[in-house]
Amino acid sequence: MVKKLIAPACLFLALTTLLAIEKEPFGEYKARRDRLAARIKGNVLVLRAAPDQELVKYQQERNFYYLTGFDQPGAILLLDAASDPPQEFLFLPERKPSAERWTGPKLAPGADAEKATGFAKVLSADEFETTLKRVSEGGTAAYGLKDVESDVGFLRQTKSPTEVALLEKAVQITLKAHRAAVRTIAPGAMEYEVQAALEFEFTRNGAERPGYPSIVGSGPFSTILHYNDNTRRIQAGDVVVVDIGAEYSGYSADVTRTYPASGKFSPRQREIYQIVLEAQKAAIEKVKPGARIGDLHNVAMSHIRSKGYEKYFIHGTSHHIGLEVHDVGDTSRPLEPNMVITVEPGIYIPEEQLGVRIEDDVVVTATGHRVLSNFPKEISEIEGLFKR
Ligand SMILES: [Mn+2]
CATH class of the missing domain: 3.40.350.10 (Creatinase/prolidase N-terminal domain)
Structure with missing residues (x-):
């Protein structure tokens, strides 16, 4: 029985x-x-x-x-x-x-x-x-x-509508994780506490794993692109680069924000942040069918160059995302509707322990683009997140 x-x-x-x-x-x-x-x-x-x-x-x-x-x-x-x-x-x-x-x-x-x-x-x-x-x-x-x-x-490289939907879920989980990161970042907190808080959100929302090792880089480590030791104690006055992506049903998001550890950027941090933000917005504007990833990089780079920080922008502006966070395929291929890419310029000044990267995930549409990762990125909005 x-x-x-x-x-x-x-x-x-x-x-x-x-x-x-x-x-x-x-x-x-x-x-x-x-x-x-x-x-x-x-x-x-x-x-x-x-x-x-x-x-x-x-x-x-x-x-x-x-x-x-x-x-x-x-x-x-x-x-x-x-x-x-x-x-x-x-x-x-x-x-x-x-x-x-x-x-x-x-x-x-x-x-x-x-x-x-x-x-x-x-x-x-x-x-x-x-x-x-x-x-x-x-x-x-x-x-x-x-x-x-x-x-x-x-x-x-070209996603089906159902793939885009899965990527959107990965992005939404990642944005919840960013909110958790904001709640945890404070002078005296360890970087790994921030990592734990944000990865808790990944798992409890159904993500299988981080799509890549979560980056929580404060102070000097804000300038190290793939830093993921996350073992430093965050200091007052630091910036903290949080570059994270949940993997949901195999699909990885990739969203970066740069936060002020004390809740308010210094004048110098604001200056650099604003340049990166303007470069990122200008590049996102160019996302449409027919454009190439190289074109987006030129737009972001020319803005950063015009401000004199060319030598501090040391990586590409965009990559495809999908089943891999740096997704496969020919990166020089012109964009087509339903391709999904990141736009992520940055400025990294090691001698000032100041790194800023801002990264969004963007789907190409028939006539232009749609940003999947709608999350605060204006200076006033970022500082607003820390008023608690
Ligand atoms: Mn990326």
Whole structure:
């Protein structure tokens, strides 16, 4: 009797576990495989899921995820673009009940998996070799991941509306985290306390992880671009660069603000902050179809140069975001609607322990752009956040 009661409970556990991450409609992933098949017509592609690693939270290989929406280890995608129309197969390992005591239930080949993945055929991994042999009989080349990286990168640069929606959720969670950072920043607080407060917001709002190591850089570390030790005690009069992004359903936001530790910028900090802000606004204005990331950088740089701080602006202005925070693809490609990029100029003056970066996430629309990360950035607004 007891056993009969437990069985459905286990099944329920299995299903809720498998559906934990928000997915796009199956049709989105299928459409991507169709577009990729068209680009590699005449060839056969084999893509393998990321291997499982002990004591590491599983993360699917990004291109595999993009094409399948499937986030378990051991899977193989076989895309036969040599047949007309193209054929596709997903292979999954058979279930191993003893291993599942450690890893939790995994999806097995067959009808349930076909329903759960949207693939017409989900076969056993044991059948992979013979199937590959059969579809490659005509002498077609079998591609691996390296061969299609640029093709998938091209596809990944333009987001579907459902991808934009996931990125917007990642951004919204990140903005909540910025509010938590503001509540925690104060003279005497440790940078890691700020990190803890903001990452708490990530997790409690459903983000899987930070999309990259959270940067909380105060004083001298405000000028170190990828500082993430976060071990310094924040001092009165510091600026604090907070560069963070929640990863939600695989998609990473990337939003930076620079805060005054004491709640008010010094005159010198205001001066530099205002220059960065003006450069950022000018670059955002230029985001529209046809513009290039290089054009945005020129706009931001020319403003910063006009104020005499060219040598203190030492990085690019924009990058794509998506399944990776520095998303893949050709960065010189003209912008198209539904591409999502950051705009993030900065000025870093080590000798003054003064670094300022302001970064927003922006989606390209048919006629221009829409800023996803609507969060205070005017000096008066930032200082207003600290009136508490
Ligand atoms: Mn960035």
